[in-house]
Amino acid sequence: VSQLLHSGQLSMGPLVFQRGCQTRALHSTDAEVQTVSTAVSSTQTEPQDHVTEQLLQHEEPEPPGLRDFLRQVEDRVIKELVKNARSHAFDGYQVNWEDQSQLVSCRHRLQHPSAQERSLHVTSVSWSCTGSVIACAYGRIDEGDWGTEKSHVCTWNLDRRGLNPKQPDLVIDVPTTVTALSFHPNQPSLIAGGLYTGEVVVWDTSHTQDPVMAQTGMSADSHREPVYQVDWVPLQKRGEFGVLSASSGGRVLLWTLDPDQGGFVLSAGYALVRQQVPHSSRSNYKARGSSHVGVTALALSPWDSDIFLVGSEGGLLLKCSFSSQTLAAAPSEGQSVTLRAPAVFSFRPRNSPIHSIHCSPFHRNLFLSVGTDGLAHLHSLLQTNPLLSVRVSDSYVFDVRWSPTRPLVFAAATGQGVVQIFDLGRRSLRPAATIDQGGANQAATCLAFNSQNPHLLAVGKTDGTVNIWHLSADLTEQSPRETVQLELMAREVAE
Amino acid sequence: MAEVEETLKRIQSQKGVQGIIIVNSEGIPIKTTMDNSSTVQYVGLIHQLVMKARSTLRDLDPQNDLTFLRIRSKKNEIMIAPDKDYFLIVIQNPSD
Numbered sequence: 001v002s003q004l005l006h007s008g009q010l011s012m013g014p015l016v017f018q019r020g021c022q023t024r025a026l027h028s029t030d031a032e033v034q035t036v037s038t039a040v041s042s043t044q045t046e047p048q049d050h051v052t053e054q055l056l057q058h059e060e061p062e063p064p065g066l067r068d069f070l071r072q073v074e075d076r077v078i079k080e081l082v083k084n085a086r087s088h089a090f091d092g093y094q095v096n097w098e099d100q101s102q103l104v105s106c107r108h109r110l111q112h113p114s115a116q117e118r119s120l121h122v123t124s125v126s127w128s129c130t131g132s133v134i135a136c137a138y139g140r141i142d143e144g145d146w147g148t149e150k151s152h153v154c155t156w157n158l159d160r161r162g163l164n165p166k167q168p169d170l171v172i173d174v175p176t177t178v179t180a181l182s183f184h185p186n187q188p189s190l191i192a193g194g195l196y197t198g199e200v201v202v203w204d205t206s207h208t209q210d211p212v213m214a215q216t217g218m219s220a221d222s223h224r225e226p227v228y229q230v231d232w233v234p235l236q237k238r239g240e241f242g243v244l245s246a247s248s249g250g251r252v253l254l255w256t257l258d259p260d261q262g263g264f265v266l267s268a269g270y271a272l273v274r275q276q277v278p279h280s281s282r283s284n285y286k287a288r289g290s291s292h293v294g295v296t297a298l299a300l301s302p303w304d305s306d307i308f309l310v311g312s313e314g315g316l317l318l319k320c321s322f323s324s325q326t327l328a329a330a331p332s333e334g335q336s337v338t339l340r341a342p343a344v345f346s347f348r349p350r351n352s353p354i355h356s357i358h359c360s361p362f363h364r365n366l367f368l369s370v371g372t373d374g375l376a377h378l379h380s381l382l383q384t385n386p387l388l389s390v391r392v393s394d395s396y397v398f399d400v401r402w403s404p405t406r407p408l409v410f411a412a413a414t415g416q417g418v419v420q421i422f423d424l425g426r427r428s429l430r431p432a433a434t435i436d437q438g439g440a441n442q443a444a445t446c447l448a449f450n451s452q453n454p455h456l457l458a459v460g461k462t463d464g465t466v467n468i469w470h471l472s473a474d475l476t477e478q479s480p481r482e483t484v485q486l487e488l489m490a491r492e493v494a495e
Numbered sequence: 496m497a498e499v500e501e502t503l504k505r506i507q508s509q510k511g512v513q514g515i516i517i518v519n520s521e522g523i524p525i526k527t528t529m530d531n532s533s534t535v536q537y538v539g540l541i542h543q544l545v546m547k548a549r550s551t552l553r554d555l556d557p558q559n560d561l562t563f564l565r566i567r568s569k570k571n572e573i574m575i576a577p578d579k580d581y582f583l584i585v586i587q588n589p590s591d
Contacts, residue, residue, distance in 0.1 A: 085510040
């Protein structure tokens, strides 16, 4: 039996305290055991039976002569491998297979005369999945009333022999400004579009009589504000895609196509509300104005199907999750699905609207964002602060896209009408190439790389033209160390 | 088979080795460290290439024969050690 006595002393200046505590009395007893009889035994593993092991692993017996063959070549091969790893014979050695033209040339200048007459801007361009058709959307979103102006979606097939740059192959009339456009990733005839009125439409270009395949219409489910981005999202069922639309009303909605009714079914809805935006520790972002977060940019991650990125007109940059279960603190307007709050992480906010976000096709954590402040920020999904800021232009930057073939290259469309192409592998942060068509008052509003033919870059401008540029080999051919350099960049910790 | 496995392990442990495939004389892969689809792709193409290389050498000089084939590319190097009954294909990225 023992008693434990604890005592502690705490002294603070002239005051002295004394505390004591004591456990309850512990009870213990002794007992003894004695073995009556003993037995000894031991075990040992047997050497593995090769025959049985072989039968389990391989159905056929060892191919005859394989062992001898390997014995013969092994030394030689290992010697060559070691020599190769140490060799500097090929350091910096590069071969030119492609025509090393340094020029960036304009292949086509596409216009739609009717849109030109009415001074419509090009608001969005998209390449089809086959890479031969370019679609562009017209409209005007700068002045208030223009949004109700009738506009068009035009397509040109660049591989057709009889291509007439002044006459689109297909013109779809739309009653209002089209603010977003996206070709289906697998089906070359489907195009999704977002309208100024908040509607989402899918056109089927193979039906020339009535191309509208599905439309959200003005229901309780649809957006009330302009839809600034539409994207095709792979659904649970393989091969099926839904349309994700984001509007300045703060809603991001996922629609599925209903083949029976020929319309859209709202399958999931997300509402971004100021109060529910996660605050990163260093952000001094003060909520002002209305409580919803007007979405002006949206990007899907090609690596993680659960993640999407959102940029707002207030400069917020958020990482969101499709599977978020938090209910949105937005008033219900009679939608058929409950709105959820998708934001899970907040990157360092900017002071001005974010116009475009694009995730890197070569690294799962990297993405670019551009906005009215003229800077392109390279962010890692894991950090609040950007890894790198590149001054693209003194004016607005409307769109940014990573190159589909070079991990370190991206292109940005500026308000001065110039497209700047940057190569992050270069020491200096000056652009690797500048595409200037002239016409300084005409902003370049959108651009798209052709993933099937990576030399082609389409740029849409406010003068109503879509220019197709052919890029030089050094902007499109990947050099050996690029993926490694990108990885190193991604691993840096931002200050 | 244990000896075969050990030999492959020794080769695999060399610096920068990305994959090893052993192909028999009929062009069928019998051992591989890579996934199935890549293996099938490599074997189909390389088998033809080795045959062509060998016939090129023998046409140039009937007394000569192919002992080793190395293909150096922008991204890596493919080494092939041919034999009557088998080929050993090793893919190495020396700058890894």
